[in-house]
Amino acid sequence: MLRRWAYGLLLLLATVLLLILVAVGWAYGAGVRVSEPGWQQGLTLGQWRLIRDDCVAARGTDLTFEDVWPLKIKQRVLAVYDCSAGSASGASSERFPDGLPWTPPFDLQVAELDLSALIDTPLPVMAMQLNQQEQRWQLQASAPQVALQAQYQRAEGQWTINSEGALSALLPDWQGHWQLHGEGRWQGEPDGEIQLEMRSAGPVTQSQRADLIAQAHFQGVDWQLQADLAQPLALNNDWQLTAAEPLEVAGNGLALTNARGKLQLAGPPGTVTLQAHNDPDATNPAGLEQGRGMLLLQGDSLGGQLDFHWQDRVLVLEPASLTLPQNLTAQWQEPLQIPMARSGRADLPLRLGYDGLNVKTGSSQIQWQRAGAEDASQLDWQWAGDLSLQGQWQGYQWQGEWQGAVGSNGLEGEPVKLTARQGSDRLSFLMPVNTLQQAPYGAEAKVSGNMSGYPLDGTLAFAQSGAGWAGTLQASTTLPQFERGGQVTVKAPWSLADGTVSVAAGSQASISEGLIGQALIRPVSLRATGPLQINGQGITGTVAIHGGGLLAARWRLPPISGTATMKGKRVQSRLTVSEWQSELRAKGALENNGGASGTLTMRSALVPAMGVGLAATPRQGQLEGSGRWQWRQTLKASGDITLTGADLDWGSVTVRGAAGVLHGEYDNGQVQLSSAGPVTVDTLDIGTPITDLALTVDSDLSQWQFTDIRADLLGGYLRSPALDWPSARPQPVVISRIDLAEVAALQNPPPVSLSGRIGGYVPLQLGADFLVIEQGRLANEEPLSLIIPASSSVQAMADSNQAVKLALDSLSTLLISDFQARMAMDKVGWLDAAITIKGINPQRKSLPVVFNYTHRENVLALMRSLRIGDEITEQLRTENR
Amino acid sequence: MKMLKSALAMVALLLSMAAFALDLDAAKSQGLVGEQTDGYLGVVKATPAAVELAADINQKRRAAYERIAKQNGITLEQVARLAGQKAIDKTEAGQYVKTPGGQWVEK
Numbered sequence: 001m002l003r004r005w006a007y008g009l010l011l012l013l014a015t016v017l018l019l020i021l022v023a024v025g026w027a028y029g030a031g032v033r034v035s036e037p038g039w040q041q042g043l044t045l046g047q048w049r050l051i052r053d054d055c056v057a058a059r060g061t062d063l064t065f066e067d068v069w070p071l072k073i074k075q076r077v078l079a080v081y082d083c084s085a086g087s088a089s090g091a092s093s094e095r096f097p098d099g100l101p102w103t104p105p106f107d108l109q110v111a112e113l114d115l116s117a118l119i120d121t122p123l124p125v126m127a128m129q130l131n132q133q134e135q136r137w138q139l140q141a142s143a144p145q146v147a148l149q150a151q152y153q154r155a156e157g158q159w160t161i162n163s164e165g166a167l168s169a170l171l172p173d174w175q176g177h178w179q180l181h182g183e184g185r186w187q188g189e190p191d192g193e194i195q196l197e198m199r200s201a202g203p204v205t206q207s208q209r210a211d212l213i214a215q216a217h218f219q220g221v222d223w224q225l226q227a228d229l230a231q232p233l234a235l236n237n238d239w240q241l242t243a244a245e246p247l248e249v250a251g252n253g254l255a256l257t258n259a260r261g262k263l264q265l266a267g268p269p270g271t272v273t274l275q276a277h278n279d280p281d282a283t284n285p286a287g288l289e290q291g292r293g294m295l296l297l298q299g300d301s302l303g304g305q306l307d308f309h310w311q312d313r314v315l316v317l318e319p320a321s322l323t324l325p326q327n328l329t330a331q332w333q334e335p336l337q338i339p340m341a342r343s344g345r346a347d348l349p350l351r352l353g354y355d356g357l358n359v360k361t362g363s364s365q366i367q368w369q370r371a372g373a374e375d376a377s378q379l380d381w382q383w384a385g386d387l388s389l390q391g392q393w394q395g396y397q398w399q400g401e402w403q404g405a406v407g408s409n410g411l412e413g414e415p416v417k418l419t420a421r422q423g424s425d426r427l428s429f430l431m432p433v434n435t436l437q438q439a440p441y442g443a444e445a446k447v448s449g450n451m452s453g454y455p456l457d458g459t460l461a462f463a464q465s466g467a468g469w470a471g472t473l474q475a476s477t478t479l480p481q482f483e484r485g486g487q488v489t490v491k492a493p494w495s496l497a498d499g500t501v502s503v504a505a506g507s508q509a510s511i512s513e514g515l516i517g518q519a520l521i522r523p524v525s526l527r528a529t530g531p532l533q534i535n536g537q538g539i540t541g542t543v544a545i546h547g548g549g550l551l552a553a554r555w556r557l558p559p560i561s562g563t564a565t566m567k568g569k570r571v572q573s574r575l576t577v578s579e580w581q582s583e584l585r586a587k588g589a590l591e592n593n594g595g596a597s598g599t600l601t602m603r604s605a606l607v608p609a610m611g612v613g614l615a616a617t618p619r620q621g622q623l624e625g626s627g628r629w630q631w632r633q634t635l636k637a638s639g640d641i642t643l644t645g646a647d648l649d650w651g652s653v654t655v656r657g658a659a660g661v662l663h664g665e666y667d668n669g670q671v672q673l674s675s676a677g678p679v680t681v682d683t684l685d686i687g688t689p690i691t692d693l694a695l696t697v698d699s700d701l702s703q704w705q706f707t708d709i710r711a712d713l714l715g716g717y718l719r720s721p722a723l724d725w726p727s728a729r730p731q732p733v734v735i736s737r738i739d740l741a742e743v744a745a746l747q748n749p750p751p752v753s754l755s756g757r758i759g760g761y762v763p764l765q766l767g768a769d770f771l772v773i774e775q776g777r778l779a780n781e782e783p784l785s786l787i788i789p790a791s792s793s794v795q796a797m798a799d800s801n802q803a804v805k806l807a808l809d810s811l812s813t814l815l816i817s818d819f820q821a822r823m824a825m826d827k828v829g830w831l832d833a834a835i836t837i838k839g840i841n842p843q844r845k846s847l848p849v850v851f852n853y854t855h856r857e858n859v860l861a862l863m864r865s866l867r868i869g870d871e872i873t874e875q876l877r878t879e880n881r
Numbered sequence: 882m883k884m885l886k887s888a889l890a891m892v893a894l895l896l897s898m899a900a901f902a903l904d905l906d907a908a909k910s911q912g913l914v915g916e917q918t919d920g921y922l923g924v925v926k927a928t929p930a931a932v933e934l935a936a937d938i939n940q941k942r943r944a945a946y947e948r949i950a951k952q953n954g955i956t957l958e959q960v961a962r963l964a965g966q967k968a969i970d971k972t973e974a975g976q977y978v979k980t981p982g983g984q985w986v987e988k
Binding site: 483515517519554556612615616617872 | 927928929933939947959964967
């Protein structure tokens with residue numbers, strides 16, 4: 001007896017074990033994978049997944065088998081995913097089931113059901129209970145502000161569904177309430193009716209509310225829909241939907257069999273009116289009704305009328321010409337016949353327009369095939385044909401062509417060819433499309449041609465990157481201003497997202513060394529120090545600038561470096577020339593009228609290197625300036641330049657301690673300079689030191705006017721109300737109180753001893769490259785004295801000639817009562833001087849003395865002395881070594 | 882082998898220097914530069930080498946002119962014009978000089 005019980009127990013255990021093994025094997029074969037098994041008042045599974053075709057179709061957490069019969073399962077989290085897109089087996093193409101399958105009784109409770117991955121609408125996480133007893137299925141699901149109940153009696157095939165909730169639970173931007181009721185039979189082909197009511201519905205941003213009632217009937221593939229709006233329904237972006245007549249639509253699968261109604265969509269671009277009706281008494285032999293309708297576009301950005309009719313499962317769009325927002329147009333001149341079927345093809349001879357561009361199809365056919373029965377995402381479609389483009393856009397005449405196909409499998413075909421012309425500008429674009437067949441899409445377009453006189457050659461590589469695009473722009477051109485060199489190369493990795501182009505840090509544009517005229521331009525480079533953001537607001541970012549400088553036969557600009565920081569339409573730059581200790585700062589902003597304006601400041605030391613191309617050599621000093629500039633077709637600028645402590649050498653002529661403020665105006669090539677207050681010079685040494693010079697300046701760079709000229713000279717002073725350079729006539733310079741003792745002291749040791757003061761006037765004509773003195777006169781302003789000290793040189797002169805001896809004896813000591821000097825110099829340097837001296841020699845018993853002296857000499861010829869010539873010759877001889 | 886490579890590199894360097902270096906006589910003979918009345922060398926046919934040579938020579942000339950002007954109590958410009966006349970006088974036949982009207986002519 002005991003043995004029999006033992007055998008029985010063993011048999012029972014073996015059977016249970018076998019059932020468990022079979023269950024596990026079945027589950028594994030069905031794609032169920034489990035982990036973290038355990039036991040807690042029943043079998044528990046920490047994690048499980050359902051895998052279909054390498055796709056996780058469902059995932060669960062914390063599953064507990066609470067009872068075996070009837071099966072009772074509790075599940076804390078259940079998430080369901082969409083595997084249909086990647087399904088290779090085409091499971092969805094299987095025939096719609098005749099009803100829910102037979103199952104043993106069960107009870108499934110899910111605390112958190114997550115269906116958000118199944119559809120685009122963000123469904124809330126719901127709690128769900130699904131049970132079946134005696135083949136009566138019951139489903140209850142709830143979430144905050146959402147409730148759903150459904151029942152299905154397998155024996156009779158009856159089903160009902162009831163649901164209600166707040167619209168915001170399904171559409172966060174909407175408010176209102178919805179209620180859904182459905183019932184019918186599901187035994188074989190399903191049939192039934194569903195009624196949906198939406199009360200006080202509308203976007204949260206709109207105050208208007210509307211009630212919508214829709215009722216749908218279906219039986220197999222036949223369906224009917226009736227919908228009506230009690231009030232206009234506000235939509236997003238200021239659109240509004242009005243049902244002028246209730247909408248009644250019926251179909252057979254995808255085929256439209258019946259349509260009646262009038263809907264109007266009104267928004268900022270205009271109104272869209274859709275109305276349709278059946279042709280009365282026009283049922284064709286296949287039992288399908290036929291009808292016609294109209295789509296009317298009216299408004300600022302909308303226009304046109306599209307008549308259509310349907311018959312024999314074919315929708316026919318009559319020839320139409322439609323105006324759409326964004327300057328888009330569409331027209332076709334032959335009826336478009338579109339089969340209303342799961343699979344089909346249609347010719348699409350279209351003309352599309354955008355702004356001044358027109359795209360025309362040649363051969364043009366679209367075909368489609370729905371891979372699955374229920375899943376619209378499985379629609380395979382392809383348009384194939386050829387396109388030609390022509391038109392005017394952005395000032396260019398465009399022409400292009402392409403032949404190929406585009407569809408759910410991407411693009412394929414010939415490279416896209418585009419040509420843009422404007423005057424002598426011509427750009428050709430060539431873009432292969434073979435790399436656009438599947439994501440991530442990308443291609444490399446080539447551009448070549450001539451733009452604004454610039455030969456252009458480049459590539460633009462782009463590829464999908466996240467939600468945007470990215471790629472690299474590479475281009476080269478030669479600037480036409482350059483006679484040699486001047487190759488511009490650009491290399492800029494970029495990305496495009498949310499309407500903003502971001503050029504990567506390190507992107508660079510450079511110009512190679514080249515010649516413009518006789519100036520050698522050293523290499524120039526612009527490099528982005530950080531990302532550059534480019535959008536409708538302008539450019540934001542910083543660019544480092546480096547220029548190698550300029551070199552010409554007579555002048556040189558040292559290397560320049562700096563930065564330019566852009567922020568939208570504003571730019572701020574700082575440039576330095578370190579060899580000159582110079583710094584320029586400029587700010588600017590683009591104006592709405594296409595111009596630009598800003599300010600600039602500059603600061604620089606005066607260094608000898610600046611004088612390479614000048615007649616004068618700056619030795620030291622400081623230059624500071626500030627001003628404003630404006631660009632409106634032409635450049636205008638104004639500002640002040642302050643000079644302090646400036647020393648200049650002009651050969652043997654030296655200027656020390658020059659200072660002043662110059663105000664400058666620039667207008668389209670015209671320059672005007674004027675001093676603000678006097679320009680002063682501590683010492684101007686022209687062989688004779690002139691001190692404390694002050695004058696005012698006014699000039700347009702071709703004509704200089706110096707006014708109110710004052711200076712100290714040899715114990716006296718000079719004055720001139722005005723001196724023009726160049727001038728056509730002599731201008732007086734008055735000199736007075738010249739101390740003859742200081743004149744004598746110009747030579748060391750002084751050859752004579754002089755006292756007294758003289759003065760007069762010197763009319764000067766300052767030519768462009770000459771100096772004329774016309775009838776200059778000097779006279780004594782007080783008694784003068786002259787003493788010729790005895791010296792070996794005077795004795796030698798006296799010994800050489802008796803007449804000279806007499807003159808020297810008479811002049812050795814002289815009290816001069818009258819001194820007159822006249823002088824003149826012509827353009828070529830001939831100086832004529834005549835001097836008359838009247839006085840007495842007190843050491844000769846007041847012997848009256850009258851001394852006349854004339855002198856003629858070419859002062860410019862003096863410079864052609866043999867010594868100077870030899871030095872120059874030596875310089876020229878040795879410079880080639 | 883290493884010495885041979887070094888020697889070849891040296892020869893190549895010398896050849897390249899000879900190829901790129903441009904002296905004043907050669908530049909004048911090739912008609913790239915010429916003398917002007919202002920005392921400075923001008924570029925007749927612009928090439929980078931000609932511009933570099935002219936700039937270098939002119940910088941040295943200017944320094945010499947300034948020294949001479951200071952020593953003789955005259956301006957740099959006056960010395961430069963004297964030098965220009967002398968340089969044009971010394972220019973060999975077939976080389977370029979600039980006329981006062983600004984035209985380059987072969988002497």
